Amino acid sequence: MEPLWHLRRMLWLELRRQGPDTLTRQLYRQLVDKILGGELPGGTRLPSSRELAAEHRIARNIVVAVFEQLLAEGYLEARAGSGTYVAQLRRPRHAPVPSAPAAEATPPPEPHRGGAVSFICGSPDVGLFPRARWLSCLRQVGFFRDAAMWDYAPPTGSPALRAEIAAHLRRTKGIDCTPGQIVVTAGTTAALTFVAHLLKHRRPGALVEDPVVGFVPALLAEAGHTIAPVPADASGLVVEQLPAKPRAGMVFVSPAHQFPLGATLPIPRRLALVDYARRHRLLIVEDDYDSEFRHEGAPVDSLCRLAPERVLHLGTFSKCLAPALRLGYVVLPAALVPAAVETAETLHLGVSRYTQEAMARFIGQGHLGRHIARMQRLYRRRMLRLRSALHARFGDAVTISGHSTGLHLVATFREVRFDSATRARLAAHGVAADTVDDFALGRPRHPGALALGYGHLAPPEIDEGARRLAAAIGRS
Amino acid sequence: MEPLWHLRRMLWLELRRQGPDTLTRQLYRQLVDKILGGELPGGTRLPSSRELAAEHRIARNIVVAVFEQLLAEGYLEARAGSGTYVAQLRRPRHAPVPSAPAAEATPPPEPHRGGAVSFICGSPDVGLFPRARWLSCLRQVGFFRDAAMWDYAPPTGSPALRAEIAAHLRRTKGIDCTPGQIVVTAGTTAALTFVAHLLKHRRPGALVEDPVVGFVPALLAEAGHTIAPVPADASGLVVEQLPAKPRAGMVFVSPAHQFPLGATLPIPRRLALVDYARRHRLLIVEDDYDSEFRHEGAPVDSLCRLAPERVLHLGTFSKCLAPALRLGYVVLPAALVPAAVETAETLHLGVSRYTQEAMARFIGQGHLGRHIARMQRLYRRRMLRLRSALHARFGDAVTISGHSTGLHLVATFREVRFDSATRARLAAHGVAADTVDDFALGRPRHPGALALGYGHLAPPEIDEGARRLAAAIGRS
Numbered sequence: 001m002e003p004l005w006h007l008r009r010m011l012w013l014e015l016r017r018q019g020p021d022t023l024t025r026q027l028y029r030q031l032v033d034k035i036l037g038g039e040l041p042g043g044t045r046l047p048s049s050r051e052l053a054a055e056h057r058i059a060r061n062i063v064v065a066v067f068e069q070l071l072a073e074g075y076l077e078a079r080a081g082s083g084t085y086v087a088q089l090r091r092p093r094h095a096p097v098p099s100a101p102a103a104e105a106t107p108p109p110e111p112h113r114g115g116a117v118s119f120i121c122g123s124p125d126v127g128l129f130p131r132a133r134w135l136s137c138l139r140q141v142g143f144f145r146d147a148a149m150w151d152y153a154p155p156t157g158s159p160a161l162r163a164e165i166a167a168h169l170r171r172t173k174g175i176d177c178t179p180g181q182i183v184v185t186a187g188t189t190a191a192l193t194f195v196a197h198l199l200k201h202r203r204p205g206a207l208v209e210d211p212v213v214g215f216v217p218a219l220l221a222e223a224g225h226t227i228a229p230v231p232a233d234a235s236g237l238v239v240e241q242l243p244a245k246p247r248a249g250m251v252f253v254s255p256a257h258q259f260p261l262g263a264t265l266p267i268p269r270r271l272a273l274v275d276y277a278r279r280h281r282l283l284i285v286e287d288d289y290d291s292e293f294r295h296e297g298a299p300v301d302s303l304c305r306l307a308p309e310r311v312l313h314l315g316t317f318s319k320c321l322a323p324a325l326r327l328g329y330v331v332l333p334a335a336l337v338p339a340a341v342e343t344a345e346t347l348h349l350g351v352s353r354y355t356q357e358a359m360a361r362f363i364g365q366g367h368l369g370r371h372i373a374r375m376q377r378l379y380r381r382r383m384l385r386l387r388s389a390l391h392a393r394f395g396d397a398v399t400i401s402g403h404s405t406g407l408h409l410v411a412t413f414r415e416v417r418f419d420s421a422t423r424a425r426l427a428a429h430g431v432a433a434d435t436v437d438d439f440a441l442g443r444p445r446h447p448g449a450l451a452l453g454y455g456h457l458a459p460p461e462i463d464e465g466a467r468r469l470a471a472a473i474g475r476s
Numbered sequence: 477m478e479p480l481w482h483l484r485r486m487l488w489l490e491l492r493r494q495g496p497d498t499l500t501r502q503l504y505r506q507l508v509d510k511i512l513g514g515e516l517p518g519g520t521r522l523p524s525s526r527e528l529a530a531e532h533r534i535a536r537n538i539v540v541a542v543f544e545q546l547l548a549e550g551y552l553e554a555r556a557g558s559g560t561y562v563a564q565l566r567r568p569r570h571a572p573v574p575s576a577p578a579a580e581a582t583p584p585p586e587p588h589r590g591g592a593v594s595f596i597c598g599s600p601d602v603g604l605f606p607r608a609r610w611l612s613c614l615r616q617v618g619f620f621r622d623a624a625m626w627d628y629a630p631p632t633g634s635p636a637l638r639a640e641i642a643a644h645l646r647r648t649k650g651i652d653c654t655p656g657q658i659v660v661t662a663g664t665t666a667a668l669t670f671v672a673h674l675l676k677h678r679r680p681g682a683l684v685e686d687p688v689v690g691f692v693p694a695l696l697a698e699a700g701h702t703i704a705p706v707p708a709d710a711s712g713l714v715v716e717q718l719p720a721k722p723r724a725g726m727v728f729v730s731p732a733h734q735f736p737l738g739a740t741l742p743i744p745r746r747l748a749l750v751d752y753a754r755r756h757r758l759l760i761v762e763d764d765y766d767s768e769f770r771h772e773g774a775p776v777d778s779l780c781r782l783a784p785e786r787v788l789h790l791g792t793f794s795k796c797l798a799p800a801l802r803l804g805y806v807v808l809p810a811a812l813v814p815a816a817v818e819t820a821e822t823l824h825l826g827v828s829r830y831t832q833e834a835m836a837r838f839i840g841q842g843h844l845g846r847h848i849a850r851m852q853r854l855y856r857r858r859m860l861r862l863r864s865a866l867h868a869r870f871g872d873a874v875t876i877s878g879h880s881t882g883l884h885l886v887a888t889f890r891e892v893r894f895d896s897a898t899r900a901r902l903a904a905h906g907v908a909a910d911t912v913d914d915f916a917l918g919r920p921r922h923p924g925a926l927a928l929g930y931g932h933l934a935p936p937e938i939d940e941g942a943r944r945l946a947a948a949i950g951r952s
Binding site for chain 2: 025028059061064129131132134135138142151152153162164166170178180187190215218219222224318322326346348350353364
């Protein structure tokens with residue numbers, strides 16, 4: 001307990017509750033000094049934030065914040081399941097930013113031991129975020145002599161970014177729109193909130209594919225819409241089951257890669273959906289969260305191509321680049337633009353101006369295209385790796401679907417029901433995953449199906465995860 | 477029209493509608509080439525974006541975007557009222573970032589000629605935004621080896637930033653709260669939307685001081701609250717006029733610097749307001765948008781000090797630093813924290829993670845405190861400058877009020893009513909300003925009063941603005 005004693009004495013001696021410096025700063029500085037000064041040598045195990053906070057009667061939040069900062073800066077290392085350690089500081093404190101490594105070059109992290117392998121969907125591999133290129137774009141914006149970069153952004157977004165997004169959509173999604181039809185938002189959730197408010201003044205009520213990611217009904221309801229679920233199956237939204245007399249102004253659908261089922265809506269259903277929407281004067285809200293990563297079959301066009309006059313297309317940079325940017329967009333039918341501008345002004349939608357300008361450069365200079373191409377190859381390999389790992393463990397007792405696109409697939413296990421007992425076994429074996437039925441609005445229909453996100457997992461983690469699934473479900 | 481001919485021919489020769497490159501990129505590259513190549517020499521006047529777009533049958537949006545980018549990068553110069561010109565490129569394309577100049581050192585821009593002088597409230601002097609320091613904080617975040625910086629942020633905000641905000645509030649506003657009571661939002665508007673949704677599930681309906689900035693009733697109504705205006709006078713909210721039987725769950729008030737009237741709510745009214753809120757079990761939403769800049773009298777405490785259990789304190793970095801960061805926060809009564817976390821998760825409040833981490837560093841390294849101190853001196857000088865300029869022009873025909881704090885003051889002109897005719901004269905004389913009555917919810921009560929924002933105006937612009945006001949209102 002020598003290091004712990006070190007730490008106690010250090011804080012006990014120097015922690016001041018009065019004076020100019022906050023506890024956070026004091027704790028941060030003192031830990032840094034002791035680490036750089038060698039009093040806390042590499043490998044020293046620190047007490048948990050809980051122990052430390054209790055020990056010194058300070059808010060645990062403060063300790064957590066300081067630990068996170070020191071971990072982030074590389075002073076400390078978290079070892080899964082065994083606590084926080086002082087890092088062996090070989091490199092200088094500020095190593096130069098490495099340019100984003102090629103996928104091949106990623107050092108595969110050693111598989112978790114105590115820590116859980118998480119198949120929870122939704123995150124790309126942020127470890128491969130091209131930090132150097134993004135920072136260079138931020139720097140370019142920083143050089144702007146135009147002070148407006150630091151002022152409020154136009155409510156519908158930066159003209160430069162909207163122009164680049166329009167060009168990007170033409171290149172990658174075959175969407176033909178003007179920058180004026182694009183509204184920049186803080187990701188898909190903000191885009192959906194915006195659309196919900198825009199459309200509720202027109203006609204409230206939403207038909208929503210079921211299953212669906214939880215924030216969709218939540219945000220639509222929060223904005224005042226009633227939700228009517230419409231079942232989705234292995235091919236996506238079951239168009240025949242749309243109500244004959246819809247009490248709604250919109251249909252929410254994810255045709256490129258239904259979440260969570262993973263289906264790509266086939267053309268006959270797309271045509272039927274558009275026809276239905278036209279007959280009932282509905283607008284279609286198309287959530288296109290990860291179609292950039294198409295692993296099998298021909299690329300699929302956006303619904304915008306079929307019905308530009310009634311599709312609101314939601315896109316995001318969270319999956320194809322990084323969630324931390326909080327950047328997404330809506331492509332609107334031209335006729336909705338005036339109302340959309342009004343709603344954007346009412347909601348004060350303005351998104352961080354300099355982030356928008358940096359993204360405009362990031363796209364314009366070709367970095368986004370190159371990053372997507374690199375990640376596409378990487379994610380495809382990971383999808384294949386997970387598929388074969390599951391087949392190796394479960395043979396024909398598992399059926400894989402929804403793997404043609406994106407960052408997750410669906411694994412349906414024969415003669416398995418994911419009830420509380422099964423879930424307890426998953427947890428006990430250190431593997432985390434959502435079931436498809438976790439996303440059910442109405443009756444759960446997929447008792448044996450897991451939605452497995454693999455985009456953020458390195459190959460060894462994927463193998464280890466499959467091993468633990470097998471152990472938990474009783475296949476090894 | 478020689479230069480115009482240049483430009484036409486260039487685009488006419490080279491603009492391709494097919495091919496890999498967007499019109500934006502083509503227009504951008506061709507203009508840059510011609511400028512650097514000397515075919516468009518410094519001083520060349522460009523046609524307006526409207527002419528150019530019409531001339532070449534491309535969306536005006538595209539031309540605007542390209543012009544803005546070239547202006548921003550310094551290839552072009554806008555001369556107020558006379559159009560866009562090719563810059564005389566003396567310095568290298570990427571000049572090193574100057575560290576933020578001392579207020580004294582600001583080069584006073586030559587007063588506008590054709591362009592309007594705008595007294596519209598709401599913007600700080602973004603020209604003095606400490607870009608170099610902000611970029612260095614962004615760079616520090618960029619060096620993070622913790623990939624989580626690029627992933628989704630916790631819905632209530634980064635622990636590091638919440639800790640720094642809590643410390644900052646203790647130092648600057650005398651607010652004593654834990655990081656756990658703080659929720660980080662994308663500015664005040666997002667904070668208000670968050671609060672509106674948080675409180676509507678408790679008890680809908682809002683008492684709102686009148687006059688008030690327009691987004692307040694708009695966002696509260698959008699979230700499903702009914703609005704009951706309560707008059708504010710030269711001392712702020714008229715507490716005696718609060719309804720005997722309020723059908724509401726909250727009172728919205730800006731006690732530090734009532735917007736637009738500029739009053740600082742006196743202690744007796746504060747005590748009465750808190751007493752009223754306690755009797756009727758109301759929560760108080762305190763909008764504290766610019767109290768960092770106190771020009772006269774002692775600093776005023778937040779209402780949190782009087783009633784920590786029922787005040788929700790809204791703060792923002794838009795006024796004291798820069799709107800482009802889209803960073804604000806809510807300080808919550810401890811009892812509301814669990815519900816707030818739930819609401820933050822439902823609304824998917826997560827704000828850009830790396831921006832939050834950069835701000836945590838910006839505060840922790842003392843940059844924010846230094847910037848506020850510098851701007852405080854600057855804004856005070858500008859307030860005094862505007863006050864004396866108005867007195868010089870109008871003598872005792874003008875009454876100045878609401879100038880003790882912040883970035884705007886109220887000028888009431890004797891025997892003047894700002895009707896459509898007066899407004900037309902203001903526009904004709906090239907001066908823009910909101911009237912106080914523009915912000916009235918109920919009956920307009922201040923026919924002769926203007927809300928004059930001065931924070932963003934250099935001294936010569938302030939003088940010129942006063943001159944034009946005098947000319948428009950008929951005092952010179």
